[in-house]
Amino acid sequence: MKPILRLSFVLLLLSSCSPVPEPGPESDGMQAEAPDLGGGEGDLAVVGAEEVCSSERWCWQNPLPQGNSINAAWGASSSQVWAVGDAGTILRFDGSRWRSVPSGTTVNLWSVWGADRDHVWIVGEEGIILRWDGTAWKRQDSGTTDALAGLWGSAAHDVWAVGDLGTILHFDGTAWSRVQSNTSAVLLSIWGSGPNNIWAVGQDGMARRWNGSVWERIPTGTTDWLYAVWGSGPQDVWAAADGGDLLRWNGTRWQRVSTGSTSTLFTVWGSGPQNVWAAGESGTIVHFDGTSWLPVPSDNVDGFVMLFGTSATDIWAVGAAGSLVRWDGTAWKRWSRGPTETLVGVWGSSPTDVWMVGERGRILRWNGQAVHAVDSPVPSTLLGVWGSSPDQVWAVGEGGTVLRWDGTRWGAVNVGTFEPLLGIWGSGANDIWVVGARGIALHWDGTQWTPRPTGVPEALYNVGGSGPTDVWAVGERGRAVRWDGTAWIPMRTNTFEGLYAVWSAAANNTRLVGDRGTILRWDGRSFIPERSGTDTDLRAIWGSGPEDIWAIGYGGTMLRWNGTQWSPVVSGTVNLLLGIWGTSPTHIWAVGLGGTVLRYK
Numbered sequence: 001m002k003p004i005l006r007l008s009f010v011l012l013l014l015s016s017c018s019p020v021p022e023p024g025p026e027s028d029g030m031q032a033e034a035p036d037l038g039g040g041e042g043d044l045a046v047v048g049a050e051e052v053c054s055s056e057r058w059c060w061q062n063p064l065p066q067g068n069s070i071n072a073a074w075g076a077s078s079s080q081v082w083a084v085g086d087a088g089t090i091l092r093f094d095g096s097r098w099r100s101v102p103s104g105t106t107v108n109l110w111s112v113w114g115a116d117r118d119h120v121w122i123v124g125e126e127g128i129i130l131r132w133d134g135t136a137w138k139r140q141d142s143g144t145t146d147a148l149a150g151l152w153g154s155a156a157h158d159v160w161a162v163g164d165l166g167t168i169l170h171f172d173g174t175a176w177s178r179v180q181s182n183t184s185a186v187l188l189s190i191w192g193s194g195p196n197n198i199w200a201v202g203q204d205g206m207a208r209r210w211n212g213s214v215w216e217r218i219p220t221g222t223t224d225w226l227y228a229v230w231g232s233g234p235q236d237v238w239a240a241a242d243g244g245d246l247l248r249w250n251g252t253r254w255q256r257v258s259t260g261s262t263s264t265l266f267t268v269w270g271s272g273p274q275n276v277w278a279a280g281e282s283g284t285i286v287h288f289d290g291t292s293w294l295p296v297p298s299d300n301v302d303g304f305v306m307l308f309g310t311s312a313t314d315i316w317a318v319g320a321a322g323s324l325v326r327w328d329g330t331a332w333k334r335w336s337r338g339p340t341e342t343l344v345g346v347w348g349s350s351p352t353d354v355w356m357v358g359e360r361g362r363i364l365r366w367n368g369q370a371v372h373a374v375d376s377p378v379p380s381t382l383l384g385v386w387g388s389s390p391d392q393v394w395a396v397g398e399g400g401t402v403l404r405w406d407g408t409r410w411g412a413v414n415v416g417t418f419e420p421l422l423g424i425w426g427s428g429a430n431d432i433w434v435v436g437a438r439g440i441a442l443h444w445d446g447t448q449w450t451p452r453p454t455g456v457p458e459a460l461y462n463v464g465g466s467g468p469t470d471v472w473a474v475g476e477r478g479r480a481v482r483w484d485g486t487a488w489i490p491m492r493t494n495t496f497e498g499l500y501a502v503w504s505a506a507a508n509n510t511r512l513v514g515d516r517g518t519i520l521r522w523d524g525r526s527f528i529p530e531r532s533g534t535d536t537d538l539r540a541i542w543g544s545g546p547e548d549i550w551a552i553g554y555g556g557t558m559l560r561w562n563g564t565q566w567s568p569v570v571s572g573t574v575n576l577l578l579g580i581w582g583t584s585p586t587h588i589w590a591v592g593l594g595g596t597v598l599r600y601k
């Protein structure tokens with residue numbers, strides 16, 4: 001296990017309520033000044049913003065300015081702050097705007113620290129170390145492929161990095177070298193009061209202190225993971241732990257301190273002993289005034305993984321789904337924008353009319369210029385969307401939910417079941433199919449919804465086809481059935497992998513995708529496995545034609561078929577991608593975890 005994931009572990013907990021039916025970027029994006037960036041109804045565009053895009057033209061439309069997890073922040077001043085995150089994300093704040101800066105990598109970046117504005121370092125997965133020289137980010141040789149999670153220094157010639165398997169590296173102004181840690185425990189964070197008093201904390205309550213000569217083990221009295229460390233001085237050091245508690249070093253020993261919160265805290269930072277902040281799960285922020293800890297509203301539901309400030313009245317909290325929240329001395333205000341509920345389905349009637357649906361009944365719509373939220377009549381997760389025209393759109397989801405858009409509003413339709421409905425597709429306004437749990441299949445003929453038994457006991461995850469007499473439904477354990485216009489016929493796929501999506505170019509050219517990179521092509525007689533080049537679970541497929549097909553899935557995986565082979569594409573995110581749809585080879589949408597909405601153009 002690569003444990004340098006902090007909040008990423010928490011993000012995976014979304015699967016417990018997930019809508020998923022489970023068994024170097026070149027950009028110049030910027031965030032405008034207006035900090036009133038809630039996730040409610042209305043236009044979600046950031047005024048004056050430029051898009052943040054991957055090197056292969058996938059651009060963020062929600063959240064804004066981008067939706068990769070932000071894992072760390074550091075700044076030389078209030079007008080020069082760096083934030084780093086997943087998929088090689090680097091953002092720079094100039095006092096009024098956040099701007100995307102090329103990193104030259106797509107690996108996750110975990111920490112950033114600088115000695116001054118022209119000497120800044122970033123560390124992350126695969127042992128990557130980047131250095132800012134005042135002009136550009138350049139890679140340095142770390143001598144390791146171990147993931148690096150924490151970074152701190154006392155000067156430009158005295159910088160430390162810690163990470164996986166007890167890795168501790170030191171930079172002397174010229175080169176990085178490994179320092180003996182005498183532990184194989186994961187080290188997640190590092191901080192010091194000076195060059196000869198440095199703390200590193202991590203796995204199972206591990207704490208190491210540098211005394212100028214060696215890293216000595218200091219008992220903490222806990223086996224909780226310690227996610228962050230910070231102090232106001234050598235005799236006042238805090239470490240963030242599980243369950244809403246902190247540990248405090250008084251110069252002699254560590255003592256457990258309750259903050260009154262039960263949410264795990266991933267970060268701690270302060271401007272002094274009487275002004276300390278901690279933050280973590282579900283947007284939790286607590287404050288210590290020297291006497292007691294009290295909760296402070298943050299107007300943010302996403303988890304925080306890092307706090308950093310340039311003063312008591314200029315503090316940033318960063319985290320999941322691109323969260324950027326700033327304390328101005330009075331309140332926490334959001335500088336990132338857009339809903340962050342997981343999105344599962346996407347469909348549109350044209351390039352200027354695109355629908356996205358997902359968790360907690362969330363419905364978003366693209367009008368050709370911006371993504372905006374639309375009122376939903378249900379709180380249940382929506383798992384699929386499809387339509388035949390701008391004023392006839394359907395969405396399905398948990399609890400037998402079926403919604404219909406009539407051009408003005410969404411309304412609920414009773415279809416006679418409470419089973420989860422997982423996929424929807426149609427060949428026209430009067431020929432629409434819905435599939436779901438326990439092999440359920442429902443058909444709309446323009447007047448009513450009618451059950452059409454499939455003979456499948458397992459869940460059917462999705463449905464698609466080339467016409468009224470060529471419809472496929474796929475699901476658990478490699479199940480596939482085909483509607484021939486009269487009945488559902490079981491089809492042999494020769495796999496037990498879960499199959500999650502289907503797309504047809506023609507009756508003799510249909511592809512199914514699923515777990516472990518499974519891609520199967522139906523040639524009219526049998527299924528032929530295709531080499532995907534990945535063992536990542538695939539969750540959706542769409543094509544503009546037989547020689548231009550896309551498949552997406554976990555970890556931001558994107559594959560493209562060019563008529564001969566499948567090749568990986570840089571999506572610009574590591575977020576789970578769950579839905580894909582488009583109108584042409586140059587106008588495609590992908591949606592997923594954390595409200596991810598990407599547009600290819």
